[in-house]
Amino acid sequence: xxxxxVLVISGPSGAGKGALCQGLLAAHPELRFSVSVTxxxxxxxxxxxxxxxxxxxxxxREMVRxxxxxxxxxxxxxxxxxxRRWVEDTLAAGRDxxxxxxxxxxxxxxxxxxxxxxxxxxxxSLKEMERRLRERGTETEEExxxxxEEATQLLQYAxxxxxxxxxxxxxxxxxxVSCIIEAERHRTERQDLSFLGxxxxxxxxxx
Ligand code: 5GP
Numbered sequence: 001x002x003x004x005x006v007l008v009i010s011g012p013s014g015a016g017k018g019a020l021c022q023g024l025l026a027a028h029p030e031l032r033f034s035v036s037v038t039x040x041x042x043x044x045x046x047x048x049x050x051x052x053x054x055x056x057x058x059x060x061r062e063m064v065r066x067x068x069x070x071x072x073x074x075x076x077x078x079x080x081x082x083x084r085r086w087v088e089d090t091l092a093a094g095r096d097x098x099x100x101x102x103x104x105x106x107x108x109x110x111x112x113x114x115x116x117x118x119x120x121x122x123x124x125s126l127k128e129m130e131r132r133l134r135e136r137g138t139e140t141e142e143e144x145x146x147x148x149e150e151a152t153q154l155l156q157y158a159x160x161x162x163x164x165x166x167x168x169x170x171x172x173x174x175x176x177v178s179c180i181i182e183a184e185r186h187r188t189e190r191q192d193l194s195f196l197g198x199x200x201x202x203x204x205x206x207x
Pocket of ligand 1 (some may be wrong): 013017036037040071072073080081100102103104105106
């Protein structure tokens, strides 16, 4: 049996991470999506427990103190964190986990799970990134300007990720990441077959 996969999707805002994760979940219903906790306010249409668990800053700080979060980050005054227990229980049940995290969060997850697969998603151009952010309409002009500046800085982390995917077409990006998922599943299966090497040396396999 192979080890369950920890797949992290990350990259600058406007890269289309959210839509990519939704596409992956539709294409791979076996993936379990890690729902983070956050102190930010729900946006229109966001239901508690679907994209996030919305908690107060006090409750978030308590979770940090109690070691309940695998990793956490502050983004523009809002806190976001991954529930440790949920991830550990899901992996223990043999299920593959998908996470949508800010760039440094992905690197922290890799420290906890060295076999985690980190996918860095970039938009095809800064112009397209700005267009997507404007279309999303969740940022003020000032936030949008900061996110555009931030994007170039974030690119330095791409080299520490396992894969870089250019999201110029959502369907295509889903297919590319699906190939990554299949390749990584195959790789962990092969690792678990390492005993075959020993078997071969004893003469059994080459028989
Ligand atoms: P938004 O507020 O737009 O939903 O999310 C802002 C950013 O937070 C996104 O880039 C998302 O990937 C990131 N994010 C969401 N949950 C977590 C988390 O638990 N940990 C980290 N490190 N980043 C998160």
